[in-house]
Amino acid sequence: ADISAITEPYANALARRKIVSMSAPYVSDEWFQERRPYxxxxxxSCTLVSKAATEYANKKLFGRDARWAGGDLQGKPRKVAVISxxxxxxxxxxxxxxxxxxxxxxxxxxxxxxxxxxxxxxxAASLVARLKAEGITSxxxxxxxxxPIFLTGKSQEQGYSPEWLVMGTALTDSDFAGQLYDQNxxxxxxxxSGLGDQLPLTAxxxxxxxxxxxxxEPAI
Numbered sequence: 001a002d003i004s005a006i007t008e009p010y011a012n013a014l015a016r017r018k019i020v021s022m023s024a025p026y027v028s029d030e031w032f033q034e035r036r037p038y039x040x041x042x043x044x045s046c047t048l049v050s051k052a053a054t055e056y057a058n059k060k061l062f063g064r065d066a067r068w069a070g071g072d073l074q075g076k077p078r079k080v081a082v083i084s085x086x087x088x089x090x091x092x093x094x095x096x097x098x099x100x101x102x103x104x105x106x107x108x109x110x111x112x113x114x115x116x117x118x119x120x121x122x123x124a125a126s127l128v129a130r131l132k133a134e135g136i137t138s139x140x141x142x143x144x145x146x147x148p149i150f151l152t153g154k155s156q157e158q159g160y161s162p163e164w165l166v167m168g169t170a171l172t173d174s175d176f177a178g179q180l181y182d183q184n185x186x187x188x189x190x191x192x193s194g195l196g197d198q199l200p201l202t203a204x205x206x207x208x209x210x211x212x213x214x215x216x217e218p219a220i
Contacts, residue, residue: 026169028092046093046142046169053140053167054100056192061165062106066137068188070161073137079109080165081131083151084142086112094142109134117146124150125158132160140165140191145177152182166191 029047032039057080066078084094094110101108111130113123128151131139139162141148148164155162166189171177173191181189201207210218 026093027089028096030092031089046090047096049168050093050097050142051100053142053165053192054097057140057165058101058104058106061138062101062104066163068163068190069137070188071159073135073161073163076135076137078138078163079134079136080106080138080140081109081111081134081136082140082142082167083111083113083127083147085115085144087115090142097142108140109136113143113147115144120147120150121154123147124154127151128154128158128160131162132158136162138163138165140167141172142167142169143172144169145171145174145180148172148177148181148186152185155185156182161185161188164189164191168192 026044026046026049027041029045032041032045061078061080064078065075066073067075069076082094082097084090091112098108098110109131111127113120113127116123124147139151141151141164152164164186166173168191207218
């Protein structure tokens, strides 16, 4: 989906009424600049996430062997691919990341997919086939938390054992999402994350606020 087509009418209305709006998750710096000061977000911008992942890759990944890959990919010189949603807003962030990769003298295969849950399985099968054909050793998924379920499953089916590069997008770096992915595949996952320590629900501020006023347990 084109996020701008959905959010533009609301942004215009909010600007007229001086209302602060919480955006869709992981939109770009440009999105916020175009709507300042009325657009805000709980997650960081995808531009910031892209820059952090790119800096990590340029410093730690490119020019080294794929030591965490499996099968016949293990120990080969890294060939990196990045998968991101094909809508224009997220592609803005992919553009900025790829530009920094190339500015550092590195290269990456860029692949896209459509945010359509009904077709994710078929898209994942096609993506894995392409990754195998290109000899990609290391896959970065700048994606939603559901696509890796299908990507890792199809990789296991097709005997493909790359490194999985965690990029810190949309909870793909969280423990509970990681438990949904094929564990034979995800044991080779590593990378950068903006998350802090993940605490039990009973240790968060909301729970403590509830317990300060009530003696029973909240519905968690």
